[in-house]
Amino acid sequence: MNLKRIHHVAIICSDYERSKHFYVNVLGLEVIHEHYRKERNSYKLDLKVNEYDQIELFSFENPPKRLSYPEACGLRHLAFEVENIEEAIAHLHKHDIEVEPIRMDPITGKRFTFFADPDGLPIELYET
The missing domain is CATH 3.10.180.10 (2,3-Dihydroxybiphenyl 1,2-Dioxygenase, domain 1)
Structure with missing residues:
Protein backbone atom coordinates (compact mmCIF):
# COMPACT_ATOMS: atom_id res chain seq x y z
CA MET A 1 0.00 0.00 0.00
CA ASN A 2 1.27 3.47 -0.89
CA LEU A 3 -0.80 6.14 0.87
CA LYS A 4 -0.04 9.53 -0.67
CA ARG A 5 -1.87 11.94 1.64
CA ILE A 6 -5.18 12.48 3.40
CA HIS A 7 -7.82 13.28 0.78
CA HIS A 8 -10.52 14.67 3.06
CA VAL A 9 -11.95 14.84 6.55
CA ALA A 10 -15.71 14.24 6.88
CA ILE A 11 -17.74 16.12 9.49
CA ILE A 12 -21.41 15.58 10.37
CA CYS A 13 -23.07 18.72 11.68
CA SER A 14 -26.26 19.29 13.64
CA ASP A 15 -27.26 22.56 11.90
CA TYR A 16 -26.21 22.64 8.25
CA GLU A 17 -26.65 26.37 7.59
CA ARG A 18 -24.85 27.35 10.80
CA SER A 19 -21.92 25.02 10.07
CA LYS A 20 -21.80 26.02 6.40
CA HIS A 21 -21.56 29.68 7.48
CA PHE A 22 -18.78 28.82 9.96
CA TYR A 23 -16.62 26.82 7.55
CA VAL A 24 -17.18 29.07 4.50
CA ASN A 25 -17.56 32.59 5.91
CA VAL A 26 -15.56 32.38 9.13
CA LEU A 27 -12.78 29.94 8.23
CA GLY A 28 -12.80 30.99 4.57
CA LEU A 29 -12.94 27.55 2.95
CA GLU A 30 -13.96 27.51 -0.70
CA VAL A 31 -17.06 25.59 -1.82
CA ILE A 32 -16.18 22.93 -4.39
CA HIS A 33 -19.61 21.35 -4.66
CA GLU A 34 -22.87 21.36 -2.71
CA HIS A 35 -25.34 18.55 -3.22
CA TYR A 36 -28.75 18.00 -1.64
CA ARG A 37 -29.53 14.30 -1.29
CA LYS A 38 -33.34 14.18 -1.37
CA GLU A 39 -33.54 10.49 -0.44
CA ARG A 40 -31.69 11.25 2.81
CA ASN A 41 -33.00 14.80 3.34
CA SER A 42 -29.37 15.77 3.76
CA TYR A 43 -26.66 17.95 2.29
CA LYS A 44 -23.09 17.10 1.34
CA LEU A 45 -20.81 20.11 1.01
CA ASP A 46 -17.28 19.65 -0.36
CA LEU A 47 -14.92 22.37 0.84
CA LYS A 48 -11.45 23.22 -0.43
CA VAL A 49 -8.84 23.92 2.27
CA ASN A 50 -5.95 24.40 -0.17
CA GLU A 51 -4.95 22.83 -3.48
CA TYR A 52 -4.77 19.36 -1.89
CA ASP A 53 -6.98 19.08 1.21
CA GLN A 54 -10.75 18.94 1.52
CA ILE A 55 -13.45 18.81 4.16
CA GLU A 56 -16.78 17.11 3.53
CA LEU A 57 -19.59 18.64 5.58
CA PHE A 58 -22.64 16.40 5.96
CA SER A 59 -26.06 17.06 7.41
CA PHE A 60 -28.40 14.36 8.64
CA GLU A 61 -31.71 14.65 10.44
CA ASN A 62 -31.22 14.36 14.20
CA PRO A 63 -27.67 12.99 14.24
CA PRO A 64 -26.77 11.44 17.59
CA LYS A 65 -24.43 13.40 19.83
CA ARG A 66 -20.87 12.15 19.95
CA LEU A 67 -19.47 12.22 23.42
CA SER A 68 -15.97 13.61 23.20
CA TYR A 69 -13.38 14.13 25.82
CA PRO A 70 -9.80 15.30 25.28
CA GLU A 71 -8.34 11.83 25.70
CA ALA A 72 -11.25 9.74 24.36
CA CYS A 73 -10.54 7.09 21.75
CA GLY A 74 -11.11 8.25 18.16
Whole structure:
Protein backbone atom coordinates (compact mmCIF):
# COMPACT_ATOMS: atom_id res chain seq x y z
CA MET A 1 0.00 0.00 0.00
CA ASN A 2 1.27 3.47 -0.89
CA LEU A 3 -0.80 6.14 0.87
CA LYS A 4 -0.04 9.53 -0.67
CA ARG A 5 -1.87 11.94 1.64
CA ILE A 6 -5.18 12.48 3.40
CA HIS A 7 -7.82 13.28 0.78
CA HIS A 8 -10.52 14.67 3.06
CA VAL A 9 -11.95 14.84 6.55
CA ALA A 10 -15.71 14.24 6.88
CA ILE A 11 -17.74 16.12 9.49
CA ILE A 12 -21.41 15.58 10.37
CA CYS A 13 -23.07 18.72 11.68
CA SER A 14 -26.26 19.29 13.64
CA ASP A 15 -27.26 22.56 11.90
CA TYR A 16 -26.21 22.64 8.25
CA GLU A 17 -26.65 26.37 7.59
CA ARG A 18 -24.85 27.35 10.80
CA SER A 19 -21.92 25.02 10.07
CA LYS A 20 -21.80 26.02 6.40
CA HIS A 21 -21.56 29.68 7.48
CA PHE A 22 -18.78 28.82 9.96
CA TYR A 23 -16.62 26.82 7.55
CA VAL A 24 -17.18 29.07 4.50
CA ASN A 25 -17.56 32.59 5.91
CA VAL A 26 -15.56 32.38 9.13
CA LEU A 27 -12.78 29.94 8.23
CA GLY A 28 -12.80 30.99 4.57
CA LEU A 29 -12.94 27.55 2.95
CA GLU A 30 -13.96 27.51 -0.70
CA VAL A 31 -17.06 25.59 -1.82
CA ILE A 32 -16.18 22.93 -4.39
CA HIS A 33 -19.61 21.35 -4.66
CA GLU A 34 -22.87 21.36 -2.71
CA HIS A 35 -25.34 18.55 -3.22
CA TYR A 36 -28.75 18.00 -1.64
CA ARG A 37 -29.53 14.30 -1.29
CA LYS A 38 -33.34 14.18 -1.37
CA GLU A 39 -33.54 10.49 -0.44
CA ARG A 40 -31.69 11.25 2.81
CA ASN A 41 -33.00 14.80 3.34
CA SER A 42 -29.37 15.77 3.76
CA TYR A 43 -26.66 17.95 2.29
CA LYS A 44 -23.09 17.10 1.34
CA LEU A 45 -20.81 20.11 1.01
CA ASP A 46 -17.28 19.65 -0.36
CA LEU A 47 -14.92 22.37 0.84
CA LYS A 48 -11.45 23.22 -0.43
CA VAL A 49 -8.84 23.92 2.27
CA ASN A 50 -5.95 24.40 -0.17
CA GLU A 51 -4.95 22.83 -3.48
CA TYR A 52 -4.77 19.36 -1.89
CA ASP A 53 -6.98 19.08 1.21
CA GLN A 54 -10.75 18.94 1.52
CA ILE A 55 -13.45 18.81 4.16
CA GLU A 56 -16.78 17.11 3.53
CA LEU A 57 -19.59 18.64 5.58
CA PHE A 58 -22.64 16.40 5.96
CA SER A 59 -26.06 17.06 7.41
CA PHE A 60 -28.40 14.36 8.64
CA GLU A 61 -31.71 14.65 10.44
CA ASN A 62 -31.22 14.36 14.20
CA PRO A 63 -27.67 12.99 14.24
CA PRO A 64 -26.77 11.44 17.59
CA LYS A 65 -24.43 13.40 19.83
CA ARG A 66 -20.87 12.15 19.95
CA LEU A 67 -19.47 12.22 23.42
CA SER A 68 -15.97 13.61 23.20
CA TYR A 69 -13.38 14.13 25.82
CA PRO A 70 -9.80 15.30 25.28
CA GLU A 71 -8.34 11.83 25.70
CA ALA A 72 -11.25 9.74 24.36
CA CYS A 73 -10.54 7.09 21.75
CA GLY A 74 -11.11 8.25 18.16
CA LEU A 75 -10.52 11.47 16.25
CA ARG A 76 -9.07 13.96 18.71
CA HIS A 77 -9.19 17.18 16.68
CA LEU A 78 -8.81 18.79 13.27
CA ALA A 79 -5.67 20.94 12.87
CA PHE A 80 -5.02 23.77 10.42
CA GLU A 81 -1.56 25.16 9.72
CA VAL A 82 -1.29 28.97 9.87
CA GLU A 83 1.61 31.34 9.29
CA ASN A 84 0.61 33.88 11.96
CA ILE A 85 -1.35 32.59 14.92
CA GLU A 86 -2.15 36.05 16.32
CA GLU A 87 -3.74 37.14 13.03
CA ALA A 88 -5.79 33.94 12.89
CA ILE A 89 -6.97 34.43 16.49
CA ALA A 90 -7.87 38.07 15.81
CA HIS A 91 -9.96 36.94 12.83
CA LEU A 92 -11.81 34.39 14.99
CA HIS A 93 -12.40 37.00 17.71
CA LYS A 94 -14.04 39.28 15.09
CA HIS A 95 -16.56 36.47 14.64
CA ASP A 96 -17.08 36.13 18.42
CA ILE A 97 -15.34 32.75 18.55
CA GLU A 98 -13.62 31.91 21.82
CA VAL A 99 -10.04 30.72 21.49
CA GLU A 100 -7.93 29.02 24.14
CA PRO A 101 -4.65 30.63 25.24
CA ILE A 102 -1.69 29.98 22.94
CA ARG A 103 0.45 27.02 23.99
CA MET A 104 3.93 25.90 22.97
CA ASP A 105 4.60 22.43 21.56
CA PRO A 106 7.42 21.15 23.79
CA ILE A 107 8.82 18.95 21.03
CA THR A 108 8.78 21.31 18.02
CA GLY A 109 8.79 24.67 19.80
CA LYS A 110 5.84 25.74 17.62
CA ARG A 111 2.84 27.66 18.95
CA PHE A 112 -0.71 26.32 18.81
CA THR A 113 -4.19 26.91 20.17
CA PHE A 114 -7.69 25.44 20.02
CA PHE A 115 -11.23 26.64 19.31
CA ALA A 116 -14.45 24.79 18.47
CA ASP A 117 -16.78 24.58 15.50
CA PRO A 118 -20.54 25.10 16.03
CA ASP A 119 -20.95 21.50 17.23
CA GLY A 120 -17.99 21.60 19.60
CA LEU A 121 -15.51 19.78 17.33
CA PRO A 122 -12.06 20.82 18.56
CA ILE A 123 -10.06 22.67 15.91
CA GLU A 124 -6.38 23.44 16.33
CA LEU A 125 -4.38 26.25 14.78
CA TYR A 126 -0.71 25.30 14.47
CA GLU A 127 1.78 28.02 13.57
CA THR A 128 4.53 27.14 11.11
